[in-house]
Amino acid sequence: ARSSHLEEARVSAQLGDPASVATAQTNLAACDIAANDLPAALAQYAAAEPVLREHQVLHVLLPLLNNRAQVHEVQGNMPAAIADLLSGGAVAKEVGSHAQAVQMLTHAVELLYGTGRMPEAEPVWADLADACRTVGDDAGLQRAIGERALALIGRMDLDAAAPLLDEQEAICRRIGDQVGLAAC
16 A cells, blocks of 8 residues: 555656645555554654645545544644644534534543643534534534533633523423433
């Protein structure tokens, strides 16, 4: 696979197609991950990302961000993993892959909470709620709304939290989520 992707990069460079070169680099990064050469994979991703963004090759950028976040997480670099997940969530929403946005944003808030960066999670919960609404994920929506309300309560912004709790209550009653209702 590596030699095929190296050839892909070489031919793409000869054709003057930087977006295809960047795509080949993401494929090479996958080979590097399989070989457990994470620094080489990160280098491939670093070279490919700006080109993919410049040429709006979002269908390749999205898995790059998701995979790179996983590499960062394995290496213990949680700030970089969180940044990639947040960026990936935004890209996923942009390309209409709201289910992937839900997955990436959910993972981002879990890492934010796990690293004690709870105040930074509040706007992510809002983005996550929007993505859950779009895909019809009522269980995820009620959780995102409730967690955002909890963050607002922690900041003593009760006027902003109250309508969220009302919305969470209505969703929990509609879907029969007694645990969510009790928390609300």
